[in-house]
Amino acid sequence: WYDIFFLGIGGLMALMIRWTLAYPGEPFPILGPLLFPYNNGIVPPDTYAMLFTMHGTIMIFYAITPLLIGCFGNLLIPLQIGCRDMCFPTLNMLSFWFAALSGLLVIAGLFTPLGAAAGGWTSYPTLSTLIGSPGAGQTLWCLAIFSLGISSTMGAINYITTIIVLKAPGMGWFDMPLATWGLFLTAVLNAIFVPVLGAGVLLLIFDRLFGTTYFLAGAAATSGTGDPILFQHVFWIFGHPEVYILILPAWGIVSDLLSFFARKPAFGYKATAMSMTAITILSTVVYGHHMFTTQMSPLLTQSFMTLTMTISIPSAVFFANWLGTLWKGSIRFDSPMLFSLGVVFVFGLGGLTGLHLATVTTDLYLHDTYFVVGHFHYTMAASVLLGGFAAVYFWWPKMFGTLMNEALAKWHFWITMIGLNMVFMGMLVIGYAGMHRRLYNPFVYEFMEKLIPLNTFITLGALIMGAGQFFFLWNIFITFRSGKKAGDNPWKVGTLEWIVPSPVPHYNFKTIPEVKCGPHELGHPLLEGRDYRYQTESLVKA
Amino acid sequence: MEGLKTVDCYGDRGREIASDIAMTLALISFAMLFLALMLCYAIFRFNATVWPPMGMERIDPFYPVLSTTLMAASSVTFEVFSARLKKGKGNLGFLALTLLLGLGFLGSQALLWKGLLASGLYVGSGIFPSLIYGLTWIHGGHLALALLFLALLFIKRTGPWVKNVGLFWHFLGVVWFVLYLALFVF
Numbered sequence: 196w197y198d199i200f201f202l203g204i205g206g207l208m209a210l211m212i213r214w215t216l217a218y219p220g221e222p223f224p225i226l227g228p229l230l231f232p233y234n235n236g237i238v239p240p241d242t243y244a245m246l247f248t249m250h251g252t253i254m255i256f257y258a259i260t261p262l263l264i265g266c267f268g269n270l271l272i273p274l275q276i277g278c279r280d281m282c283f284p285t286l287n288m289l290s291f292w293f294a295a296l297s298g299l300l301v302i303a304g305l306f307t308p309l310g311a312a313a314g315g316w317t318s319y320p321t322l323s324t325l326i327g328s329p330g331a332g333q334t335l336w337c338l339a340i341f342s343l344g345i346s347s348t349m350g351a352i353n354y355i356t357t358i359i360v361l362k363a364p365g366m367g368w369f370d371m372p373l374a375t376w377g378l379f380l381t382a383v384l385n386a387i388f389v390p391v392l393g394a395g396v397l398l399l400i401f402d403r404l405f406g407t408t409y410f411l412a413g414a415a416a417t418s419g420t421g422d423p424i425l426f427q428h429v430f431w432i433f434g435h436p437e438v439y440i441l442i443l444p445a446w447g448i449v450s451d452l453l454s455f456f457a458r459k460p461a462f463g464y465k466a467t468a469m470s471m472t473a474i475t476i477l478s479t480v481v482y483g484h485h486m487f488t489t490q491m492s493p494l495l496t497q498s499f500m501t502l503t504m505t506i507s508i509p510s511a512v513f514f515a516n517w518l519g520t521l522w523k524g525s526i527r528f529d530s531p532m533l534f535s536l537g538v539v540f541v542f543g544l545g546g547l548t549g550l551h552l553a554t555v556t557t558d559l560y561l562h563d564t565y566f567v568v569g570h571f572h573y574t575m576a577a578s579v580l581l582g583g584f585a586a587v588y589f590w591w592p593k594m595f596g597t598l599m600n601e602a603l604a605k606w607h608f609w610i611t612m613i614g615l616n617m618v619f620m621g622m623l624v625i626g627y628a629g630m631h632r633r634l635y636n637p638f639v640y641e642f643m644e645k646l647i648p649l650n651t652f653i654t655l656g657a658l659i660m661g662a663g664q665f666f667f668l669w670n671i672f673i674t675f676r677s678g679k680k681a682g683d684n685p686w687k688v689g690t691l692e693w694i695v696p697s698p699v700p701h702y703n704f705k706t707i708p709e710v711k712c713g714p715h716e717l718g719h720p721l722l723e724g725r726d727y728r729y730q731t732e733s734l735v736k737a
Numbered sequence: 738m739e740g741l742k743t744v745d746c747y748g749d750r751g752r753e754i755a756s757d758i759a760m761t762l763a764l765i766s767f768a769m770l771f772l773a774l775m776l777c778y779a780i781f782r783f784n785a786t787v788w789p790p791m792g793m794e795r796i797d798p799f800y801p802v803l804s805t806t807l808m809a810a811s812s813v814t815f816e817v818f819s820a821r822l823k824k825g826k827g828n829l830g831f832l833a834l835t836l837l838l839g840l841g842f843l844g845s846q847a848l849l850w851k852g853l854l855a856s857g858l859y860v861g862s863g864i865f866p867s868l869i870y871g872l873t874w875i876h877g878g879h880l881a882l883a884l885l886f887l888a889l890l891f892i893k894r895t896g897p898w899v900k901n902v903g904l905f906w907h908f909l910g911v912v913w914f915v916l917y918l919a920l921f922v923f
Contacts, residue, residue: 282755348766356759360751390766394773401871406861409777409871420790421864425780429773 240635244313245332247633249305251316252336254576255441256343257298262583263444264347264385265294268354268378270590274692274699275375277363277708282356286349293346300339304332312336315633317430318399320410320423325403337400344393351385354378363691365710369465370730372690372714376468377447380475384436384443388479392433395426424489431482439478441575445582446471446513449535451714452585453517455688456532457524458726460715463516470509470516477506487558496555503553510546514539529686530604534585537612538578541619545573548623563633566626572619581611584667592685596698597678603670610663617656625649689729690714756897764908767879771912774872778919781864789865793858796869800849801921804842805914811838812910819899829891835906836887839880842913846877869920876916880909 269287273280281287304311309330314323318336321327358379362371371379401407408421454461461467483491483499517539526532548570552558561567584607591599625646630637637643684693691708692699708731716728782788789795811834818831850870858866886902 283759352759352762352766355762356755359758360755386762386766387769390770391773394770394777397875398774398777398871401867401874405870406859407867407871408861408864409867421867422780422784425777428780429777432773 241310241313243635244315244633245305245311248312248315248318248336249301252301252312252340255316255437256340257301259441259575259579259583260343260347261294263441263448263579263586264350264378264381265291267374267444267448267586267590268350268382270594271372271374271692272354272357272378273361273703274593274695275372275690275714276358276361276366277691277704277710278357278361279703279707281353282360283353286353290346290349290353293342293349297339297343297346300335300342304335304339307331307335317434318396318426319430320399320402320421320426321412323399323426324411326411334400334403337396337403340396341393341400344389344396347385347389348393351382351389354382355386358382363708363710366730369468370710370713372447373450373461373464373467373471374444374447376471377443377445377450380471381440381443384440384475384478388433388436388440391429392437395429395433398429399426424486427486427489428482431485434485435482436478438571438575439474441579442582443471443475445538445579445586448586448589449538449582450513450517450520451690452531452535452589453520453539454715454717455686456527456529456535457521458527458717459520459524460713460717461516462519462522463512464713464715467513467516470512473509474506477502477509481506484553484558487555488562500553500555504550507546507550507553514543514546529588530599530601530608531585531589531686533605533608534581534588537581537608538585541573541577541581541615545570545575545578548573560629561626563631564626565622565630565632568632569619569622569626572622577615577619581615584608584611589686590692591674592681593692593697593699595674595678596681597674598681598685599674599678600670603666603673607663607666607670610666611660614656614658614660614663618653618660621649621653621656625653687725687727689716689727689732691730694729694731753897756901760901760904764904767905767908770875771915774875775915775919778868778872781868782919791863791865793863793865796849796858796921797852797856798921800845800852801917804845804849805917807838807842807845808910808913811835811842812907814838815903815906819903822894822899832887832890836884839884839887839906843877843880843884846873849873872916872920876909876912879912883909 269281301311307330309332311332312318312323312328312335314328314333318333323333323337358371358375398407398409402409402411402421410423410426411421412423450461450467481499481503483495484503487496487499521539548566552561552567552570588599588604591597626632628646630643630646638647681697683696685697686693689712691710694708695704710730711733712728712730714730716730718726719728722728814831815835818829818835821828821831850873853866853869858869860866860870883902883905886905890899890902
């Protein structure tokens with residue numbers, strides 16, 4: 196619930212951004228005159244900065260993280276490895292409350308006199324220091340991020356330990372569903388790199404609250420020299436693993452779902468698990484590709500470029516495995532499958548655009564344009580969001596014991612897909628044309644004025660996408676009111692969570708299951724009467 | 738089966754393994770925090786032509802040395818406490834001594850900060866004092882948390898808890914030693 200609330204706010208902010216770009220000078224409908232009475236209802240420039248900052252922050256830290264890592268991590272890990280609860284339940288609770296505190300802090304920023312943080316979700320100094328952002332909003336943002344960092348780290352320690360220690364008897368590393376693999380690798384990255392963000396943000400807090408000079412240099416500092424670029428380094432050492440943190444669970448979930456709905460074992464299961472691991476490791480050494488324009492030495496930029504391109508290799512491996520899973524499968528087009536196929540499409544596109552950005556020479560042109568925005572929204576928003584929806588539709592019966600309405604789900608899918616592609620494909624185009632991001636009014640540049648119609652198209656796409664979400668919310672509403680009862684295993688698959696009744700009882704498993712096979716044993720020749728096999732069954736030749 | 742914590746299914750040895758893994762991960766996380774801070778220090782230091790920069794002088798070593806001594810002593814007393822506990826002679830005197838030495842460390846830090854202010858080295862005076870204050874504050878903050886855990890040991894003294902609090906305490910001691918060398922010696 197926490198998550199849907201924040202998704203709503205983040206989405207609304209995105210709409211406000213789009214409106215400003217599509218109809219510059221026009222007041223925002225309904226809310227405009229309410230929020231900005233002094234400006235005739237038009238979004239003012241400083242608010243615009245606040246909007247893209249908070250939109251990014253909220254979507255990344257308060258929408259995706261709580262949904263895929265918080266919600267599905269806590270749900271799936273114990274169930275899929277066959278244990279009763281996380282290793283450290285109290286730690287788990289603490290992790291949630293720190294996250295809730297963080298949410299409060301970040302929203303509080305909106306109510307300060309000078310407004311919320313407006314330095315971009317990346318919060319670069321000097322803009323994010325007291326000189327650029329004098330209000331309490333930015334400080335609250337920093338504190339919120341720090342609190343969330345504590346929450347994530349605690350959660351990560353819990354997840355890793357649980358997966359290592361509490362796998363059911365008979366379950367080896369390569370018998371775990373890929374969703375659990377994704378969550379495990381995410382937790383590893385979380386545990387190692389979130390503290391780095393903590394350090395950076397802590398130093399920024401010190402700069403703001405106590406007057407230290409870590410990030411203030413030259414005329415900006417009262418005395419002594421700091422280094423604003425240092426923040427960028429520290430931030431992106433965290434930041435790059437962070438984007439993989441966000442997507443690894445979705446990759447794992449999609450890998451599993453494609454197998455289940457094609458009624459085939461996952462093609463190259465081990466290779467997929469190993470590629471995800473390789474990506475996890477490689478993601479730690481590529482952070483410099485966010486900083487190609489900071490005058491780093493060419494030796495460094497070329498190294499980062501080569502390493503970044505290397506990451507595309509394991510990505511291609513598991514992408515090919517996805518396609519291999521689908522090939523000659525007997526595909527069921529239920530809603531989780533539609534969303535998973537959507538992920539395959541958008542991630543393919545988004546990933547390919549990443550190569551343009553990895554190349555230093557093209558990145559110098561594309562940096563800070565809408566091409567980047569299109570790229571990361573395709574890989575992050577589109578893939579993770581669609582993956583998240585796939586997960587919700589798939590595990591809803593297990594969580595609540597009812598089935599969601601398929602027709603509404605299909606409407607949700609198609610409208611979201613159409614809207615999403617309109618928006619982000621459009622962004623790739625305008626970015627390629629050179630339109631800058633984070634600018635209140637990019638149309639001060641005359642050549643940009645030709646892009647106004649395309650911006651209007653994008654905003655239309657955003658509105659369509661937003662409208663599509665009402666199908667989702669309506670679906671949730673009516674399913675709660677009068678949903679069809681789901682059995683224990685409506686999707687007919689064999690991973691451990693489908694052994695227990697729906698909704699899941701508090702203690703998960705009455706007796707700890709003993710695992711006999713892998714998670715994607717579909718279509719085994721010895722099966723009779725059905726095409727799936729529970730992980731706890733052993734098959735005997737009749 | 739409801740009230741039972743899930744890892745209890747594997748007994749004491751299971752709990753120990755789980756807590757070992759978790760503590761290792763926690764230490765890695767804390768280490769990454771301090772590593773990131775040391776990265777900042779290293780970048781500032783090795784890009785400066787002269788250190789301390791801006792004509793500042795090295796800090797008078799009395800309080801740093803005192804802090805290091807107190808910290809080292811507290812690690813020793815903790816180990817004595819832990820060893821005695823294992824042998825069954827669980828007297829809390831050494832635990833109390835550790836706690837006192839830890840508090841002494843914080844006190845010595847406070848006096849260090851007072852001394853810095855008295856000699857005109859304020860927080861905003863530049864990158865050198867910024868580093869000293871910032872890093873020692875962060876270390877001190879974690880130490881305060883560790884003191885709370887030490888106090889907890891008065892109430893709860895099971896094997897894994899003592900081991901882990903000890904690890905955290907020694908970890909902070911090592912961090913302090915690195916900080917001491919970086920900020921006050923070299």
